[in-house]
Amino acid sequence: MTLDPGAAALRIALPNKGSLSQAASDMLREAGYRQRRDTKELTLTDPENSVEFFYLRPRDIAVYVGEGTLDVGITGRDLLLDSGAKAEEAMELGFGGSRFRFAARPGTAASVADLAGLRIATSYAGVVGAHLERHGVPASVIRLDGAVESSIQLGVADVIADVVETGSTLRAAGLEIFGEEILRSEAVLITRSGHLPEGFEVFRRRLEGVIVARTYVMMDYDIPQERVETAVRLTPGIETPTISPLQREGWVAVRAMVPRAGSQRMMDDLWDAGAKAILVTEINACRL
Numbered sequence: 180m181t182l183d184p185g186a187a188a189l190r191i192a193l194p195n196k197g198s199l200s201q202a203a204s205d206m207l208r209e210a211g212y213r214q215r216r217d218t219k220e221l222t223l224t225d226p227e228n229s230v231e232f233f234y235l236r237p238r239d240i241a242v243y244v245g246e247g248t249l250d251v252g253i254t255g256r257d258l259l260l261d262s263g264a265k266a267e268e269a270m271e272l273g274f275g276g277s278r279f280r281f282a283a284r285p286g287t288a289a290s291v292a293d294l295a296g297l298r299i300a301t302s303y304a305g306v307v308g309a310h311l312e313r314h315g316v317p318a319s320v321i322r323l324d325g326a327v328e329s330s331i332q333l334g335v336a337d338v339i340a341d342v343v344e345t346g347s348t349l350r351a352a353g354l355e356i357f358g359e360e361i362l363r364s365e366a367v368l369i370t371r372s373g374h375l376p377e378g379f380e381v382f383r384r385r386l387e388g389v390i391v392a393r394t395y396v397m398m399d400y401d402i403p404q405e406r407v408e409t410a411v412r413l414t415p416g417i418e419t420p421t422i423s424p425l426q427r428e429g430w431v432a433v434r435a436m437v438p439r440a441g442s443q444r445m446m447d448d449l450w451d452a453g454a455k456a457i458l459v460t461e462i463n464a465c466r467l
């Protein structure tokens with residue numbers, strides 16, 4: 180199938196700044212789309228692929244997509260939920276991972292139940308409000324734009340709820356996380372709830388191809404015919420491995436996609452099983 184350059188362009192919202200911006204652009208470039216060269220550019224048209232990109236604040240992306248102004252977006256799951264927009268997750272993208280946690284000075288609280296009557300500062304008032312309501316805990320939520328860790332020292336709040344990645348910001352502020360994880364987030368592809376726009380499936384499949392190419396490597400090796408069953412058990416591939424005859428009597432060549440993580444260990448196991456000439460190569464792109 181070729182894309183019709185005359186077809187209506189798929190309108191895609193991408194993060195213009197912040198933690199998700201560079202990784203989102205990198206993923207799109209790997210998927211064969213044009214991307215802006217200058218971070219000041221607000222829109223970019225890619226007529227060859229019938230798409231148009233709009234670089235927006237990640238917090239606003241779910242709003243544009245939920246309203247139907249734009250067709251598709253990339254944002255964080257936490258921002259999608261916080262927005263309350265009528266948009267839904269279509270696919271996890273495997274980057275921008277974070278946890279959303281409560282934190283406070285040691286001894287302040289041990290669980291969400293201890294928050295009753297306390298002041299909680301956060302940039303994610305929607306997520307926190309919903310969490311408190313689910314647990315039936317009456318606490319006041321103070322909405323701040325950022326640097327929420329400072330709100331406790333400054334006397335504005337008793338507790339914060341914020342994104343935690345490495346935990347170093349919390350440590351520097353003398354705060355400790357407590358209670359259960361509120362949310363685990365990562366970058367996600369979103370669409371308007373219940374609506375898949377035209378051209379979406381091609382876009383989704385291209386991103387999926389990038390994720391698979393990042394997650395898997397191609398493994399090739401030679402092995403004696405009588406050991407082939409062991410080999411296939413070790414490297415079953417995604418559907419089934421390719422097995423080809425070799426010039427050398429009694430030997431076959433095997434080719435299979437294997438998860439990148441653990442591929443070195445798999446080479447050791449294959450070697451122990453009698454495999455030779457074991458090669459691992461990158462997958463640049465794929466459609467499964």
Ligand SMILES: Nc1ncnc2c1ncn2[C@@H]1O[C@H](COP(=O)(O)OP(=O)(O)OP(=O)(O)O)[C@@H](O)[C@H]1O
Pocket residue numbers: 194196197198199237238254255256257258275276277325342343344345364365
């Ligand atoms: N270390 C991190 N800090 C903040 N957000 C992060 C981090 N790692 C991943 N994220 C995710 O990035 C999204 C927030 O992006 P956003 O651009 O709004 O904030 P930011 O990265 O903190 O940038 P800024 O504070 O400059 O606005 C959320 O989905 C969040 O889960």
Ligand SMILES: O=P(O)(O)OC[C@H]1O[C@H](OP(=O)(O)OP(=O)(O)O)[C@H](O)[C@@H]1O
Pocket residue numbers: 324325326327328341342343344345346347348349
């Ligand atoms: O666990 P860490 O690795 O320390 O990362 C988490 C911190 O990073 C973000 O802050 P950011 O630098 O975006 O500043 P902000 O609070 O002003 O948004 C987030 O709000 C946390 O403060």
Ligand SMILES: [Mg+2]
Pocket residue numbers: 325
């Ligand atoms: Mg921030």
